[in-house]
Amino acid sequence: MVRAGLTAERLTRAGAELADEVGFDQVTVSALARRFDVKVASLYSHLKNSQDLKTRIALFALEELADRVASALAGRAGKDALAAFANVYRDYAREHPGRYTAARLRLAPKTAAASAGVRHAQMTRAILRGYDLTEPDQTHAVRMLGSVFHGYVSLEMGGGFSHTAVDPQESWSWIVDSLDALLRNRTAP
Amino acid sequence: MVRAGLTAERLTRAGAELADEVGFDQVTVSALARRFDVKVASLYSHLKNSQDLKTRIALFALEELADRVASALAGRAGKDALAAFANVYRDYAREHPGRYTAARLRLAPKTAAASAGVRHAQMTRAILRGYDLTEPDQTHAVRMLGSVFHGYVSLEMGGGFSHTAVDPQESWSWIVDSLDALLRNRTAP
DNA sequence: TGATTTGCCTAAAACTATTAGGCAAATGCA
DNA sequence: TGCATTTGCCTAATAGTTTTAGGCAAATCA
Numbered sequence: 362m363v364r365a366g367l368t369a370e371r372l373t374r375a376g377a378e379l380a381d382e383v384g385f386d387q388v389t390v391s392a393l394a395r396r397f398d399v400k401v402a403s404l405y406s407h408l409k410n411s412q413d414l415k416t417r418i419a420l421f422a423l424e425e426l427a428d429r430v431a432s433a434l435a436g437r438a439g440k441d442a443l444a445a446f447a448n449v450y451r452d453y454a455r456e457h458p459g460r461y462t463a464a465r466l467r468l469a470p471k472t473a474a475a476s477a478g479v480r481h482a483q484m485t486r487a488i489l490r491g492y493d494l495t496e497p498d499q500t501h502a503v504r505m506l507g508s509v510f511h512g513y514v515s516l517e518m519g520g521g522f523s524h525t526a527v528d529p530q531e532s533w534s535w536i537v538d539s540l541d542a543l544l545r546n547r548t549a550p
Numbered sequence: 551m552v553r554a555g556l557t558a559e560r561l562t563r564a565g566a567e568l569a570d571e572v573g574f575d576q577v578t579v580s581a582l583a584r585r586f587d588v589k590v591a592s593l594y595s596h597l598k599n600s601q602d603l604k605t606r607i608a609l610f611a612l613e614e615l616a617d618r619v620a621s622a623l624a625g626r627a628g629k630d631a632l633a634a635f636a637n638v639y640r641d642y643a644r645e646h647p648g649r650y651t652a653a654r655l656r657l658a659p660k661t662a663a664a665s666a667g668v669r670h671a672q673m674t675r676a677i678l679r680g681y682d683l684t685e686p687d688q689t690h691a692v693r694m695l696g697s698v699f700h701g702y703v704s705l706e707m708g709g710g711f712s713h714t715a716v717d718p719q720e721s722w723s724w725i726v727d728s729l730d731a732l733l734r735n736r737t738a739p
Numbered sequence: 740t741g742a743t744t745t746g747c748c749t750a751a752a753a754c755t756a757t758t759a760g761g762c763a764a765a766t767g768c769a
Numbered sequence: 770t771g772c773a774t775t776t777g778c779c780t781a782a783t784a785g786t787t788t789t790a791g792g793c794a795a796a797t798c799a
Contacts, residue, residue: 364764364777386575391755401756403778411756467708482713500716501724504702507710508725509694512701519656521696524663524671527689535690536697543732553746553795580786590787592747600787 365399369407372397373417380418380459385466388459390414415466420476422460426453427477430484439491440541446488447510447537454514461514492544502544509536554588558596561586562606569607569648574655577648579603604655609665611649615642616666619673628680629730635677636699636726643703650703681733691733698725 375396380388390411394401408414426449433445454461468476485503494502513536516522522529564585569577579600583590597603615638622634643650657665674692683691702725705711711718 367777389755390757399777400779402758402780405757406777465708470709470712473713497716497720498724500714501721504705504711504718504721505698505725505728507705508698508701510697510701511705512697512699513693515704516693516696516700519654520659522693523659525689527686529693531686532690532693535687536694539694539732539736542735543728546731547728556746578786579788589748591749591789594788595746 376418385459385462419463419466422464423477427480493548565607574648574651608652608655611653612666616669631677639699682737
């Protein structure tokens with residue numbers, strides 16, 4: 362009997378693709394087994410359980426997203442960096458809705474601390490260097506940026522902006538402009 | 551045999567409570583039947599299916615939240631109204647995390663159009679009257695406020711702010727202040 | 740009171756999650 | 770190359786959730 366060549370990594374990648382196709386909530390050990398044409402129980406040699414699979418997909422997505430952010434930020438500063446950062450988030454969510462949802466999975470504190478989530482936080486702070494904020498303003502600003510970007514992407518993904526004729530791209534640009542202005546006003550004298 | 555007195559409304563309310571206790575994703579027809587000490591199949595006389603239950607909880611939460619917002623906005627305008635609006639959202643999410651999550655459920659367009667979501671949109675626009683924005687700025691602002699508030703609450707609920715010592719309440723006030731300033735700057739001349 | 744409607748029940752099928760134990764393929768070693 | 774060990778996927782089985790079909794007793798109504 363020819364073996365399927367399953368590994369945790371292949372399963373995670375396939376799980377991420379599945380998430381993008383059918384939604385992260387619909388990612389199931391059974392569906393993944395079907396995709397590899399193996400029996401469900403076979404996956405349990407590579408994954409602890411269903412939660413483990415979801416966590417792996419989340420960590421994978423966080424890494425991928427952090428890599429994209431890092432690339433986009435290279436050589437940019439100020440508003441330029443802010444806009445690049447914002448666009449990476451939005452584009453990633455549009456391109457990979459399932460992975461984006463996965464990246465928002467609540468992780469165990471220890472897992473989160475060892476994840477690419479840390480890089481995300483560092484990069485967000487790096488952007489704010491261009492605005493010369495002092496603590497605790499910097500933390501407030503980190504939280505605000507995270508809220509706006511995640512909130513917007515999440516509402517847009519959920520179809521929340523499809524009732525109005527105004528182009529979501531325009532709102533996005535308007536918001537990024539506004540945030541830039543806001544942060545510049547908050548700059549320490 | 552004494553009847554349990556099930557109705558769609560009682561099931562919905564109990565489902566909302568269950569959501570707050572164990573999380574919206576964990577709300578299941580089986581768990582609800584257990585709570586009423588009734589067999590699972592019995593619920594299907596009152597609910598179309600599991601999705602129907604979730605939708606009902608979502609609509610219930612939207613109504614409840616819209617009522618709170620309406621009360622909070624009565625007699626307020628400008629920054630006062632903005633802050634009240636913001637606090638209602640955050641407080642509701644903290645008090646009823648399951649219901650808040652439910653309220654964000656993606657609804658079918660027809661269902662959404664007949665829901666209290668419409669009131670939410672109207673009330674958000676009402677707040678902006680205090681800032682004299684013209685279209686399309688008003689729509690951009692509606693989207694930004696929705697994004698920030700939902701994003702913040704969602705990140706806070708997910709434990710995203712527990713890594714830093716800064717008090718989330720302070721960040722929240724800082725953000726509301728910032729948004730007020732931002733909107734005042736955008737006011738049409 | 741008798742007839743009808745309604746509400747909850749039993750039964751059953753289909754799917755998902757998870758564990759235990761088995762056999763054959765792959766790998767390592769003499 | 771041949772044998773032993775490890776590893777990978779399998780079968781089997783248990784348990785929980787979802788959903789439909791059909792039945793009987795309680796509530797309602799004429």
